[in-house]
Amino acid sequence: MSWAVLVISGVLEAVWAAALDRSEGFSRPLPSVVFGIALAGSMGGLAYAMRELPLGTSYAVWVGIGAVLAVAYAMITGAESVSVLKVLFLAMIVGGVVGLKALH
Incomplete structure (x- = not known):
């Protein structure tokens, strides 16, 4: 159960990071509320x-999931460029997360 909660918390980390970006310094209400809810859920799950x-x-798994999803989201939305090296390095992070799970 803890692993499932940790994965969901990692996903919520990417959600709050994206919402923080979209909130434009907490000047937009809806992304600001999404940020707060996702942040609380992410930290609570962790x-x-x-x-x-x-x-x-x-912590490594939580950050790894959040980082990979945040960068992937930015690439999908066009906010960040896509390159073979970026995808390779993201795959390395995923490999590290899987490795940590396998060792536990």
Whole structure:
């Protein structure tokens, strides 16, 4: 159960990062509210998962999922350029997350 919550929390990390960008310094209400809700859910889920999983593994997986999804979202929306090297490095992060899961 902790792993599932951790993955969902990582997804919510990407959601709050994207909402923070769209909030334009908290001047837009809807993205600002999405940011707050996703942030609370993400942190709460991380805290829940850390009751059973080690700190280092939990944090690395949480950040890795959030970072990969945030960059992927930015590339899909055109806010960030796509390159073979970027995709390769994102795949390396995913490989690290999978490796940490496999070791636990």
